[in-house]
Amino acid sequence: MLKNKTIILGITGGIAAYKAADLASKLTQAGAKVEVIMTEAAMKFITPLTLRNITHRPVVTDMFELASEWSVEHVALAEAADAIIVAPATANTIARLAAGIADDMLGTVVLATKAPVVIAPAMNDLMYSNKVTQENITKLKARGFSFIEPGYGRLASGKMGKGRLPDTPEIIAAIEAALGQKKDLSGKHVVVTAGGTREPIDPVRHIGNRSSGKMGYALAEAARDRGAKVTLISANVSLDAPADVTLVKAPTALEMKKEVEKAVKKSDVLIMAAAVADYQMEIAAGNKIKKESGKNLTLNLVKTPDILGEVKGNFIKVGFAAESENLVANAKKKLTGKKLDLIIANDITKTDSGFDADTNRVVIIDKKGKTEELPLMSKREVADKILDKVKGLL
Ligand code: CTP
Numbered sequence: 001m002l003k004n005k006t007i008i009l010g011i012t013g014g015i016a017a018y019k020a021a022d023l024a025s026k027l028t029q030a031g032a033k034v035e036v037i038m039t040e041a042a043m044k045f046i047t048p049l050t051l052r053n054i055t056h057r058p059v060v061t062d063m064f065e066l067a068s069e070w071s072v073e074h075v076a077l078a079e080a081a082d083a084i085i086v087a088p089a090t091a092n093t094i095a096r097l098a099a100g101i102a103d104d105m106l107g108t109v110v111l112a113t114k115a116p117v118v119i120a121p122a123m124n125d126l127m128y129s130n131k132v133t134q135e136n137i138t139k140l141k142a143r144g145f146s147f148i149e150p151g152y153g154r155l156a157s158g159k160m161g162k163g164r165l166p167d168t169p170e171i172i173a174a175i176e177a178a179l180g181q182k183k184d185l186s187g188k189h190v191v192v193t194a195g196g197t198r199e200p201i202d203p204v205r206h207i208g209n210r211s212s213g214k215m216g217y218a219l220a221e222a223a224r225d226r227g228a229k230v231t232l233i234s235a236n237v238s239l240d241a242p243a244d245v246t247l248v249k250a251p252t253a254l255e256m257k258k259e260v261e262k263a264v265k266k267s268d269v270l271i272m273a274a275a276v277a278d279y280q281m282e283i284a285a286g287n288k289i290k291k292e293s294g295k296n297l298t299l300n301l302v303k304t305p306d307i308l309g310e311v312k313g314n315f316i317k318v319g320f321a322a323e324s325e326n327l328v329a330n331a332k333k334k335l336t337g338k339k340l341d342l343i344i345a346n347d348i349t350k351t352d353s354g355f356d357a358d359t360n361r362v363v364i365i366d367k368k369g370k371t372e373e374l375p376l377m378s379k380r381e382v383a384d385k386i387l388d389k390v391k392g393l394l
Helices: 015-029 048-055 074-080 091-099 105-112 125-129 131-142 168-179 214-225 253-264 327-337 379-393
Strands: 006-011 033-038 083-089 117-121 151-154 160-164 189-194 229-234 246-249 269-272 279-281 301-303 316-323 342-347 362-366 371-373
Touching (some): 006 015, 006 105, 015 083, 015 168, 083 091, 083 105, 083 168, 091 105, 091 117, 117 168, 125 131, 189 214, 189 253, 214 229, 214 379, 246 253, 253 269, 316 327, 316 379, 342 379, 362 379
Parallel strands (some): 006 033, 006 083, 269 316, 316 342
Antiparallel strands (some): 151 160, 342 362, 362 371
């Protein structure tokens, strides 16, 4: 897969920079054309000469260097790339990339490229777990960058911690995964709903639920990465808006219904990952409800419309079923009741799947009743599995 591929290897200034030589060597041996870009700090740890001798290519170190093959048209390098790998990526480089700073060659190329970018962070464990670094990583992930988790082990400080550059085979596997990113949904329009609706009780309170929106956002990002045009109809979440996705806010069930009906008119797929409230106030109070001592409060609730059950049109309909018992049987009832093509059943009794978790354990059930039970995996991996099925139905 790496043969004849142009891989840009960005090396930044951390102690693990020396390991980038091994990566460059393995990539070159696999037949890739490796273009190395080193930041100024990287050159304090390893010399460009080493990389040049390994890759048999000039090493780019300075955007304004006249002798460099790429110096004039530095953006040409961004265009030539099949994939970019930044290894090791320091906290500083991650922050710079997250901010879109382009005052050196690596920043410029990453900002200008349309190729997939893979980042392999390596740093002190405290710097890695720092909120700022984590926020920068989240921001870049939302823009479609892939990250390889640093390994646990002895760090440069002598302490044990999470911050080691992963081994070369793991980095190469991530590059191959990025290169293999299927564009099998290009030309398709996918509508995804996400998050939990909030039905107002009065101006202060609402009926809500525990949905974080992570599954729906992962689906939107995965569909985007596979080339689809994506409309993400989002209820209440505290997640960053994914890049290159049309984001529509729909905080209540009624607003979501309106937005879904509008969006599906030109869509090929609707995936309802949102947790829509089943009930809303018959009439929400205009003013804050005051407590009255010694008295119970009764709220008069009425059903919300069943968006998925009622929406009509010529598109693939995918629903979710969050269940705490009889997972498959309950999900099958929803599949037939709502006339769905697929239903994704998830067991919400476990802490590592369902609400707010980054991982999920689901069963995918199709119209014919065929079930596929998936092991625990990240929500992004689950998203791709669902899209594989959707692709087969299109
Ligand atoms: N859904 C919907 N409109 C609603 C409620 C749910 O479109 N008013 C969608 C959800 O987005 C999800 C699927 O329907 O894709 C879930 O089906 P549903 O039977 O409503 O699930 P629950 O609300 O969990 O049902 P129950 O509480 O009976 O288990």
